[in-house]
Amino acid sequence: MFKVDMFCYQEGVSKGAPKPCTKEIWDQLTDSPAVKNICDQIAALDTAAEDYNDRKQALKKKLPIIIPHASFFANNKRVSADAQPSGLAMLDVDHVPNPREWFETIDRQLLIDNNIYLVAITASGHGIRILAKRGESKLCRGVLEPIRETQMHIANALNIDEYDTVTKDLARASYVVPRSYVLYEDREGLFNESALYADETPKNLLALPAHVEEPASDAELTDEGLSYRGIPYGEIVEQLLISTGNGGGAEVGERNTVYFSLANYMRYICDFDPALLLRILPDFGLSEAERRQAISSAIGRPRKSQLPLVLQSAIAVCEREQMANDKSQTTNAKSIDLALPELPRLLRLVCKRLPEEYRPAMVIASLPILGTLATRIRFEYLDRQEQSLSFFSCITAPAASGKSFIRKPLDLLLTPINEQDAIEREKEQAYKDKLRASKNSKNQPEDPHACPRNNGVAISIAKLLQLLTYAEGKHLIGIGEEMDTLVKSERAGVWSQKSDIYRLAFDNAEYGQAYMSDASFNAHIKVYYNLLLTGTPNSMKRFFRDLENGLATRVCFAQLPDTSFTEIPVFAPYTEAERAEIIRWARQLDAEQGTIVCPQVGTVIADWLECKRQQAIDADSHAMDTLRRRAGVIGFRAGMLCYLLENRKFTKTVAQFAEWVAEYIFRNQMELWGEQMEQELCGALDVMSGERGAASSLLDLLPTEFTTAELIKLRARKGQSVSSNSIKVLLHRWKTHGRIDKLSDGHWKRLG
Secondary structure, eight states, rough: OOEEEOOEESBTTBBBBOOOOOOOHHHHHHHHHHHHHHHHHTTTTOTTSHHHHHHHHHHTSSSSSSEEEEETTTSOOGGGGGGEOOSEEEEEEEOOHHHHHHHSSOOHHHHHHTTTTEEEOOOOSEEHHHEEEOBOOOSTHHHOOHHHHHHHHHHHHOOOOOOTTTTTTOOOEEEOOOOOGEEOHHHHHHTOOSSBBOOOOSSSSOOTTSSSOOOOOEEEEEEEEETTTTEEHHHHHHHHHHHOOTOOOOOTTHHHHHHHHHHHHHHHGGTTHHHHHHHHHOOOOOHHHHHHHHHHHHTOOOOOOOOOOHHHHHHHHHHHHHHHTSSGGGGTGGGGGOOOOOHHHHHHHHHHSSOOGGGHHHHHHHHHHHHHTEEEEEOOOOOOOOOOOOEEEEEOOOSSGGGGGHHHHHEEEEEEEEHHHHHHHHHHHHHHHHHHHHTTTTTTOOOOOOOOOOOOOOOOHHHHHHHHHHHHTOOOEEEEEEHHHHHHHHTOHHHHHHHHHHHHHHTTTTEEEEOOTSOOOOEEEEEOEEEEEEEEEEHHHHHOOOHHHSSGOOOOEEEEEOOOSSOOOOOOOOHHHHHHHHHHHHHHHHHHHHEEEEOOHHHHHHHHHHHHHHHHHHHHHHHHHHHHHHHHHHHHHHHHHHHHTSSSSHHHHHHHHHHHHHHHHHHHHHHHHHHHHHHHHHHHHTSSSSTTOOOHHHHHSSSOOOOOHHHHHHHTTOOOOOHHHHHHHHHHHHHHSSSEEETTTTTTEOOO
């Protein structure tokens, strides 16, 4: 049976470092006059005021915090991947009208029976926070059950129907409240400072507790030295240092802490062997006695039954870097590795009730809707050409994986457009009724030019062109929750025109048609049209099968995580207050108009484009060079959208968001289409003169048997990159496509 280890506290959300919270410190915090004063100020706020939430948050950020789920952070930073669990679980219940009355209905014996150690009113005064003991996993002996399972158990025991389901990561914080807000406290349970496991600490600190299985070790001795799964230990150690914020090594005063942290992680892949750890870890100038003591302490700590996440991440990074020696850089950077930046308030709200792994896709899915709301906004790109907030997004995932999660958030964002559309459809129907009534009359009713803007994707070319004309420069929005709907229209023979319209819409270029028949709609108009599609990977490939027409390179792709053999994801409903605020933001965007200027966004994207240009040169990748340009445009537009959401102020959030969108789009484009596009572009260059610098034409200029040195000289004469990586990439590409064969190190033979 597990006991609770000491949990952490911190001076503030972004102040200080996590430290153990003892009984004495807890008493100091809850009895603090400053804490009471801040909570009194929050309680005095007018909840009906428009700025209530902002003022409340500003005051809460002045409070210290506790971190109930964690007892220790390996790098002294509040990062979930580096946390040691405390054995506690926190249940967060929002919007409780009268917390004290609610608590009076609770049987105290239920609290004891369910190992509940703390019940308190939240800092807002309108919520309940519960701390309870986590049990043992039913599936794996010696392992704590998931936090969400404890939360569900407590909620069921106390008849709580709705609670915050995203409060489950180890670094989750809770604001400290004054003593008067504490409704129930079991101090003995809350501050049991024993080890995580009730079993007595083994006398042999280098042995695992009997109930924890020894993690499988893949350590091996290779010709290159000690390694794990073929990766030299030194590389993993180096990546761990970077991951824990110690990339420059350990400074005097922190050497022992950093060394202990490394030993704590590396023990899992070193057979818990102190001699091996002593051999592979950098000494940082510590004496052997100091290092042996740190290793002994690390090995004696409670052990997880699987590798810590931060170690898994470091190994994954090393594996990807190792693959780069054999494969193009185009396969290296995955969108799934790209963490979300700080989001503007609206997108934080939209993503708040979603599991973390779904949030990037939600952001990408929101772009076309937000761009359609702010349709009257214009700005200039780096080339000084006018642009609008035009976005095409495509969310892909296997069948039954939860793609429909976007529907409810987007319905809230679409509120202003749907309200306007209802009026427009009434006008359209009234016109049709009058037209039928006066079918044989000379006096025909006047066309009101009704223009509903949200019309799905199953729409004829003539109707689409008519609506684009009636919209007078406002974006239409097409949402297709099943991409195969458009695939079917392609088979119906209208795809070539729709494809043209979509591609022109990206740049708001002109499209027109003219027919002799009066029954057809004739027009020549600028295309303002945003598009959101969802579908399976197979339907996506059917839809974007022709890369040459350029549509795929204009799309923001987001791939949902693989949910095979996993539990059903939980998408918690928004509260009424959150729904109201999202709609309020949507109305604000809908009212935006005019030309906006933010040169700082241009600087961010220009720097990003230059970075990608250098990477493309180094990788000798025409696909990277092509895709970075479109991703840069999309990132710029996203930055200008974020600028609006930040009340037309350039902030750190704006800069990070613009760069994140560009990078995320670029990585997904490369992941999905990079290899195919590389082959097509190289094939096109093959037919041109060798003087144009085509990769394959270089091969024709080399002798039948050539050396790497000869290839380098030839590329140098042509002014192409001769970096080690670009040469490796080029040789790998030729070999993969059967153009060359390796004779020996540095010696190659042309084939065919």
